[in-house]
Amino acid sequence: MTTTATTLSATGPDLPVSPAPANPLTGKRRVAFASFVDENYLPGFLALLRSLALSNPNVCEDFLVLHDGLRPASVAQIRALHPRIDFRRVDAEHYDSYAKGDQDNYLVRKAYFILDIFRVRDYDTVITLDTDMVVLGDLGELLALRDGLAAVPQFFYGQHKLNSGLLVIQREYLSDAFCARLDEVGRAGTYELDKHDQGILNAVLDGDFVQLDARYNFVKRRLSGDLPVPESTAILHFTGRHKPWQGGEAGYREAEDRWREFELSDAEFHSAYVELPGAKHHDLLVHYGTPHVLRTGSPEAARKVAAAHIAAGEYQEAADLLGRVTIPVDESWPHEVLGHALMSVSRYEEARARLLLATASPNRAATAFARLAQIAWIHGDDGAAAEYALKGLAVDPTHRASRLMHQRTADAAAPVEGPASGQLAHVAFYMERQGNAGDKLLPESVRLAFGRDTGPRRWHSIHAHRLFDEAALERVNERRGLVIGGGGLFIPDTAPNGNSGWQWNVPDELLDRIDVPVMVYAVGFNAFDGQAYGHGRDRFLSSLRRLVERASFFGLRNHGSIEKVRELLPASLHDKVRFQPCPTTVTRQLVDGWTDPERREDTVLINAAYDRAGLRFGHDYGHFLGEMATAVRELGKRAEVRCVAHSLDDERIAFDLRREHGIALPVIPMYDFGNDEIRDTYARTKLVIGMRGHAGMIPFGCGTPIISLISHPKMAYFLADIDRPEWGISVHDRHLGARLTERAAGLLDDHAATVADVHGRQWELWKITEANAADLRVIQGGVPA
The missing domain is CATH 3.90.550.10 (Spore Coat Polysaccharide Biosynthesis Protein SpsA; Chain A)
Known part of the structure; x- marks a missing residue:
C-alpha cells in the first residue's frame, strides 16, 4: 500500500492540526x-x-x-x-x-x-x-x-x-x-x-x-476470458454495463460465480452467518442469529446469540432468547450460558438448576462450578462457595475463576468490629488480592474522608456485590449511617444483578427500609461510549431514583457523571445530585502525616487498560501501539519508562511493545501492592501517563503530574473538573506519539512548576471536599470524624 499523499489539514510549527473528531469527548473515530x-x-x-x-x-x-x-x-x-x-x-x-x-x-x-x-x-x-461490488476478504x-x-x-x-x-x-x-x-x-x-x-x-x-x-477494488475487466478470481481479492467490482443480477456478461463466468455465492434467501444467509467460525460482531450476530433461532429452535445457535448478549451486558435478552428453546439435558454449554444469564438478572434458583446440569460435562464443569460458587457467595454462604470452587479446581486446576473464588472464601474471616452504635456501614466493591489497584485503594480513601480511623472499629463493611438481605438490613440499621462509595458503581456489566441494575445488589423494598442516613459518596457513572443498559435500563432507572430520593447526601465524583445522572432523574431531584471529588484526588490532604518526597525517581510510569478493548480502541489498537512505541522511545531519552499495571491484564502493553516494536518495558505489578505502597510508588515518580481513571486520579492526589490517555469519558470528565483538558490525549489521536512526547517534555522540563500546579488544582478539590464534610457531619448528627 502506498501512503504518500498530502491532506487538507493545516500544519503548525510543530504538529499537523487535525480536524476536530466527530466524538469530541474521547476522540474515538466514528x-x-x-x-x-x-x-x-x-x-x-x-x-x-x-x-x-x-x-x-x-x-x-x-x-x-x-x-x-x-x-x-x-x-x-x-x-x-x-x-x-x-x-x-x-x-x-x-x-x-x-x-x-x-x-x-x-x-x-x-x-x-x-x-x-x-x-x-x-x-x-x-x-x-x-x-456492483462484493466483499471477499x-x-x-x-x-x-x-x-x-x-x-x-x-x-x-x-x-x-x-x-x-x-x-x-x-x-x-x-x-x-x-x-x-x-x-x-x-x-x-x-x-x-x-x-x-x-x-x-x-x-x-x-x-x-x-x-x-488493486485487491481492494479488483475490477472485472482484469478477469476477461473466464479467469478465476485471485484468492487475495478483497473486493470484486463488476464494472461495465452488464451486472450479474441482470444476466451477466460472456467471458466472466468465474467472477459471476463468486457474486452468486451471496445471492441468498434470508434464511440461508442467517444460517451461513451463524455457522461461520471465529469471532462475530455482537450487533450482526444478534440481528441475524435471533430470527435464525426463532425459526430453527437450535440450542447451539441460541447459545451463541445469548453469549453475545451477555458480553454486551444484555442479560435479560440472553435469558429470554435461551428460555425460548428446548435445551436437551446433555447439552451442557447452553445450560451454562443460560445459568450465567439467569444469575445476572437475580433469578438465582433457576440459574442453579441450569448450572448443575452444566457440571455434567468436563468441558463446562469448571466454569459452571465457579458460577455456582459465586451464587453461594452472593447469598453469604461462604462454606458452599468454597466447596463449589474446590470442585471447579478438581476438574481444572488452572481455572482462574474457581481459584479466585476459593481465595475469596478462604479469606472470609470476619474482622473484630467495634460497637455497632459507633460505626458507619460502608457499601463498596472490596477488591481481593491481585485485583485492580485503584479499586483496592478506593474503600480506604472513602473512609479517610470521614475520619482517620479506617478500620473495623469504626466501619462495618458490606460488599456491594453480595445480596443485601434482611440480615444485612438489620446490621445497617444498627449503625449510625450508611456510606455508599468506592468506585464507578453505576455501570451495567460489572457484577450484574436484577435487583438494582447497578453494582449494589439491593432490592427496592430493602433499600426503602433503611432508616439511618444514606450517604452516596464520590460514585461515578462509568458507562463507556456506546455502552447501554439494555432491557435492564428500567430496573436501573427505578433503583437510581429510589436511591437519590432516599439519600441524605448524593455526591458524584465528576461533573460528567452529574450530567449523565441528572438526565435520568426527574427535575425535582436534580438539585440533590452534587459534586464530590474522588477522595483519591486529595490524598495528600487525607493521609495522616503525609509528606511529599524530598526527591523523585527519574521515571515515567505508563498505564494502559484492556478491559472492554473494543469499546476503548475500536479499529485503532495497532495505531495506538505504534504511536506509544514512538513516545516510549523518545521519553526513554529523558527518564526510565516503566509499565505500571493496575491489574494483571494491564501488562499487555509491555508484551505487545516488545513483540511488535522490540521495546522492553519493566513492569510494576501494582495489583500486588498494598495501599501505602501504591501511594508511595505514585508519589515518587516524575510523571504518570495513564489510561485507567485511577491511574490519573491517584498520582494526582499524591501530587504527581499526569497525562491521561483518554479511552473513556471519565478521563475527560476529571480533566475538565480540574480545568486542565490539555493533560489528556485521545488514544485515537492521529499524532498521539508526537503529541504525548511534546506534552510530557513540557511537564518534565518545568517539573517544579507543574507539581505546584497539581497542588493548586488539588486544593480546589479539597475545598469542595471540606465543605461537603461539614454537611456530612450535620447529617450524622454532629458526630465528630
Whole structure:
C-alpha cells in the first residue's frame, strides 16, 4: 500500500492540526460505510451487504444508504440485512447544475449522487462502496487507515487517476471547503465528462490520493476470458454495463460465480452467518442469529446469540432468547450460558438448576462450578462457595475463576468490629488480592474522608456485590449511617444483578427500609461510549431514583457523571445530585502525616487498560501501539519508562511493545501492592501517563503530574473538573506519539512548576471536599470524624 499523499489539514510549527473528531469527548473515530442505492441496483446492494457480513463477520459499522427515493419494501429488505442502516436522501437537484456528457440519461444523473457523501459531517472515516461490488476478504487494513483520501488507481489509466468505486475518506475531506472544490469543477465542466463523479474527483485531486492495492477494488475487466478470481481479492467490482443480477456478461463466468455465492434467501444467509467460525460482531450476530433461532429452535445457535448478549451486558435478552428453546439435558454449554444469564438478572434458583446440569460435562464443569460458587457467595454462604470452587479446581486446576473464588472464601474471616452504635456501614466493591489497584485503594480513601480511623472499629463493611438481605438490613440499621462509595458503581456489566441494575445488589423494598442516613459518596457513572443498559435500563432507572430520593447526601465524583445522572432523574431531584471529588484526588490532604518526597525517581510510569478493548480502541489498537512505541522511545531519552499495571491484564502493553516494536518495558505489578505502597510508588515518580481513571486520579492526589490517555469519558470528565483538558490525549489521536512526547517534555522540563500546579488544582478539590464534610457531619448528627 502506498501512503504518500498530502491532506487538507493545516500544519503548525510543530504538529499537523487535525480536524476536530466527530466524538469530541474521547476522540474515538466514528466510521461508516456508504453506498448510493436505487431500485435498479438494489439486488447488487443486497448481495454487497451479505458479502460484507460473511467476509468480515466481526465488523459492524454504520452503513449510510444514500438514495433519491426507495420503496418501503426495499427499505425493509435493506434493514433486514444490516442492523445499523442510516438512510440519507441526497440533494439530487444540487447536481443538476453540473456540466455532464449526457444530461438526459437518468443513470448519468444518478452517477453524481455519491458525491453527497462529502457533505457528511458526523463521521471521521467513511468507506464508500459501489453497489456492483462484493466483499471477499478482510477489510481491516481499510478500517485502520487514518490519513488522506484513499482509492485504487484505475486499471487502464496508470497511477495518476483513481477508480471511485471504493473510497476511504477521512474527516478533512468531509468539509465545506472540499465540497466547494467539487462544485467548482462540476459546474465548470473542467473534467472528463464521461467519467462522471470519478472524473470530478480526479480533476480535483490531480493524483493526490493514497494509493491502495488493486485487491481492494479488483475490477472485472482484469478477469476477461473466464479467469478465476485471485484468492487475495478483497473486493470484486463488476464494472461495465452488464451486472450479474441482470444476466451477466460472456467471458466472466468465474467472477459471476463468486457474486452468486451471496445471492441468498434470508434464511440461508442467517444460517451461513451463524455457522461461520471465529469471532462475530455482537450487533450482526444478534440481528441475524435471533430470527435464525426463532425459526430453527437450535440450542447451539441460541447459545451463541445469548453469549453475545451477555458480553454486551444484555442479560435479560440472553435469558429470554435461551428460555425460548428446548435445551436437551446433555447439552451442557447452553445450560451454562443460560445459568450465567439467569444469575445476572437475580433469578438465582433457576440459574442453579441450569448450572448443575452444566457440571455434567468436563468441558463446562469448571466454569459452571465457579458460577455456582459465586451464587453461594452472593447469598453469604461462604462454606458452599468454597466447596463449589474446590470442585471447579478438581476438574481444572488452572481455572482462574474457581481459584479466585476459593481465595475469596478462604479469606472470609470476619474482622473484630467495634460497637455497632459507633460505626458507619460502608457499601463498596472490596477488591481481593491481585485485583485492580485503584479499586483496592478506593474503600480506604472513602473512609479517610470521614475520619482517620479506617478500620473495623469504626466501619462495618458490606460488599456491594453480595445480596443485601434482611440480615444485612438489620446490621445497617444498627449503625449510625450508611456510606455508599468506592468506585464507578453505576455501570451495567460489572457484577450484574436484577435487583438494582447497578453494582449494589439491593432490592427496592430493602433499600426503602433503611432508616439511618444514606450517604452516596464520590460514585461515578462509568458507562463507556456506546455502552447501554439494555432491557435492564428500567430496573436501573427505578433503583437510581429510589436511591437519590432516599439519600441524605448524593455526591458524584465528576461533573460528567452529574450530567449523565441528572438526565435520568426527574427535575425535582436534580438539585440533590452534587459534586464530590474522588477522595483519591486529595490524598495528600487525607493521609495522616503525609509528606511529599524530598526527591523523585527519574521515571515515567505508563498505564494502559484492556478491559472492554473494543469499546476503548475500536479499529485503532495497532495505531495506538505504534504511536506509544514512538513516545516510549523518545521519553526513554529523558527518564526510565516503566509499565505500571493496575491489574494483571494491564501488562499487555509491555508484551505487545516488545513483540511488535522490540521495546522492553519493566513492569510494576501494582495489583500486588498494598495501599501505602501504591501511594508511595505514585508519589515518587516524575510523571504518570495513564489510561485507567485511577491511574490519573491517584498520582494526582499524591501530587504527581499526569497525562491521561483518554479511552473513556471519565478521563475527560476529571480533566475538565480540574480545568486542565490539555493533560489528556485521545488514544485515537492521529499524532498521539508526537503529541504525548511534546506534552510530557513540557511537564518534565518545568517539573517544579507543574507539581505546584497539581497542588493548586488539588486544593480546589479539597475545598469542595471540606465543605461537603461539614454537611456530612450535620447529617450524622454532629458526630465528630
